Ligand SMILES: [Ca+2]
């Protein structure tokens with residue numbers, strides 16, 4: 001019997017609160033998936049009662065992003081900020097990705113499958129990448145309205161970041177007398193890659209062994225990320241994220 005191996009990708013305990021998640025002394029850092037950008041007002045580490053730290057994402061029209069432009073720090077209006085954390089692993093070895101989250105505000109009227117309404121209150125993505133080629137992204141979405149189980153191409157995809165959306169939760173989350181409750185998720189990134197990308201293009205994800213047997217050969221996962229956006233609907237969105245863990249054993 002295998003012993004479960006859980007690797008904490010991030011539980012946000014190392015970062016100072018009320019700041020962008022960055023702790024240089026621990027060499028722990030989240031970045032922004034666009035060149036030269038290094039900071040944003042949108043994502044901040046918060047501390048809740050009892051001392052747990054988590055990541056809060058909030059966006060509206062006023063969100064600014066800081067950029068180094070010809071060695072000068074400037075502020076930019078950027079309405080979509082994709083956060084990313086490098087964490088390389090083989091999906092075949094640790095297929096399970098877990099985290100918890102809760103959604104405070106869904107973008108009004110958002111529908112992820114319609115380009116001009118393509119906003120999402122909360123999403124977590126993984127990106128697979130070989131040394132050459134573009135990343136292959138699977139983005140797990142908590143949708144305002146779309147049904148759980150839907151899988152489709154990002155309608156805003158311009159080819160730079162080939163992304164499939166998978167709706168894993170829909171509508172408001174559970175509440176109790178203390179307010180919004182955290183919701184635990186677990187996805188199988190290995191199975192999802194096979195169901196989505198290998199099915200789409202089986203030829204490139206197999207290699208032939210010396211005995212002519214063909215075996216699956218997936219690119220490694222290079223990291224994970226989060227995205228909360230409200231730019232297309234020009235409304236606002238707010239969500240919290242915590243406890244990103246990868247594991248070789250399912251909780252179920
Ligand atoms: Ca935490």
Ligand SMILES: [Ca+2]
Pocket residue numbers: 080117118119120229230231232233
């Ligand atoms: Ca959007």
